[in-house]
Amino acid sequence: MIDTILKPLSPEKLTPRDFKSDQEVKWCPGCGDHGVLISVQKAMAAMDLPKEMFAVISGIGCSSRFPYYMDTYGFHTIHGRAAAIASGVKSANPDLEILQVSGDGDALAIGGNHFIHAIRRNIDMTILLFNNEIYGLTKGQYSPTSKQGMVTKTSPFGTIEQPFHPAELALGAQSKFYARSIDTNIKLTTELILSGSKHRGTSIIEILQNCVIYNDGAHTLITDKETKHDFQLILRHGERMIFGKEKNKGLVLGGNGKLIVVTIGKFGIAEQDILIHDAHNPDPHMAWLLSNMSAPEYPVALGVIRDVAALSYEEKMVQQIKDVQATATIKCMDDLLNSGDTWEVK
């Protein structure tokens, strides 16, 4: 039996303001990051943990300036390595609540290896993956999530690379928690960060984020007031996958194993024909289909796409040490020094 790592509850009620540092926020006006910062501060205040138990770890990129704006323990590290550094922080002190912040370049290009291995190990931390499909801090080069054909400073004739779907990468690494939000939806992002924090293991929260300077409008179909209801589906565990301005669209599974968008009331489709979201299903098949949906053919899935319980890396690590120590004969360094073959010289 593995003991759950108990986090001490905060003695005083904290507010989002308690998580604001004294540093001036230097993101561009209109940048999606501002909304995420508010969401994080709200979520942390709602977690009922003492402030000193939070550590915010980031790599390099616009979003990675995040720790400076939080009045928690924070570490702004080097390009791509945040997931590895955060893994070390959590292993060293499993009681800490870790938020790791990365952009699409940081997590999926230079840090791709650490991203997949953190997920594979299931280290208990929440990774906010800011996906704006561009390199912002280096001023506008294509990223591993830029759509094929996109014209950027390093692809003046359009990129010829196919993009990663971050969810596919995470699921391929056996991700147990995958959620998605958009930068402007502070309520949803806050809710997802809280869910991710509760989940024991690596929780990935992909945030579709808008870079106003270098890739403005990358997610317009999903964010625009006119179109968003038809192009976003907010998933909730146990509820039907219904969306649309009129709440009359939904998803069904076709005979070919593909998802199909249907309209309730047309061609004999009734509400009870619409799929019910099961985030806890260990089989990743449906999570794969849902997370890969893209506009305009499909609505983009938001909310908690997958949330499957499993033991975290550090729970197993702590338990293994306990188990070995329970029966060990070597209890201190002097015991070790004198263990095995030794002899006396008189």
Next chain:
Amino acid sequence: MSQKIKIIERDEVVIRFSGDSGDGMQLTGTQFSDTSALFGNDVATFPDYPAEIRAPQGTVGGVSGFQLHFGHMEVNTPGDFADVLVAMNPAALKANLKWVKPSGTIIVNEDSFTERGFEKAGYDSNPLEDEKLADYNLIKARVTSLTKECLKDSGLDQKSILRSKNMFTLGMVYWMFDRPLEHTEEFITNKFKKYPLVVEGNKMVLRAGFNFAKTIEALPYNFSVAPAKIKKGTYRNITGNKATAWGLIAAAEKAGLELFCGSYPITPATEILQELAARKDLGVKTFQAEDEIAGICTSIGASFAGNFAVTTTSGPGLALKTEAAGLAVMTELPLVIVNVQRGGPSTGLPTKTEQSDLMQAIHGRSGECPMPVIAASTPSNCFEYAFRAGKIALEHMTPVILLTDGFIANGAEPWRIPKMSDLSTINVPLAKEGDDYQPYARDKEKLTRKWAVPGTKGLEHRIGGLEKMDVTGTVSYVPENHQVMTDIRSERIRRVANFIPDLPVKGNDEADVLVVGWGGTYGHLTTAVRELQADGKDIALAHFHYIFPLPKNTEEVLKRYKKVIICELNEGQFAEYLRASFQNIKFNQYNKLQGLPFTVMELKERFNQLLEEK
């Protein structure tokens, strides 16, 4: 059966076991050295094995060797040349004949000397009939067939029977040197306790080899090497890699911190990670990372979170860790980076020794990025220097590079076991709840900042790779501040020199020649100098363990001598470094790049030449 024959006393003996990499020569050699150490001899060993796990059988490339040197005097090297060579096949003979002393003894497994064996080893004809071997005491033993014969009724399968043939040669050598079999018998019993047939089989073969040597009177006399006169105490055998792992655990215990090691397997450093992974009983946390970069990065994270963090690697891995090492310098977090050097560049010679990462350790990072560099010099003092690396890292809040090398990492020697109470204390500059904490406020003596560990109430702060404002630690692009911070980073590492011992010299203050070395060449240099001193030559040795910063008396020592010669297993990196530090001193060099340690013979030759030069 013949009576016990004449016994000849010897001061020291060198034996080299060699065979295919699957022949169990490392185990055979280790058994002989453990038995000799238990007997009371001083021992030094040198495993010499190929990078391939199982290179093509019978080829020279696949030969694995294990040399050991034991004596009743102080033994500092595995010996230049062997008194006895065990060659399990023609390839082993071909690869090692040049390492046998004239008129030395060669034991060959005659069964492997077939046409096919010659061909694989690249011999045109049977080398045993070559008159070149006439100068040696050649013992031909049908090791394979005698082992098979011995075990024909044992119930063991053919594969297991063939595997035990190394025990036959071990038994033979035990007889030749008048060694008891008990230690190895006990070892076999423990190692194969789940397989009683294997235990019995191996013991039978061991005794059969012993009796065979006795029956054929393998030597006209057998050697005896009396126990060495060594300091009182409890001893054990230890390899450099194990001693390094233990030194790190000892430092964590002294500091009262948990030990975390993030690392990626790489030859010849892997055993440190393996040993630490086995030490869950002492609460050691090991993290086998996805790559070298994650190895150091998880350790930096663990250090941020308050563990004593270490990462272990070899040269190519150190190159990959470079950027993160810079982050540890910028954030002034304690960290020990162990580099077990091997032949380079690139993949180079993974299983061979070299000292060519010195410049990489001192300078190989972006920006002005100083960190202390220290080097262990023998298998057993890897413990002491790993401990000291930890002490410097924790007390000065800095990453430290500990250099060892493949030679001392894999080599073993008897070690007088220290008591934890005899080791110095480690005082960690932790910030406490209620402190008026400024992340980059400094202690006046060492210029260290305080370590505020996440989880400590009221000390929330941010650090990172961007330049820091002096005292507050906030991000700063102020030009003058960068100058201030660069100067502080440099000065605080220079001040480590105030906390390390002076450079000791073995020999006269006015000797004709001063030999200078650092790291793993200590055994060979000290033996060469001692032997020349015994011959009446006026020569002294200064061996460095603290590379950066240098001991404070370094210049005073070096300029005392008219002739200074710097010996290292690279093209002269330490010499270049000393030249840059002390421009008025003339340095001679002796360098070697063969993936092998120096030999005492070649060193003496070079030193004699220098002694004679006007």
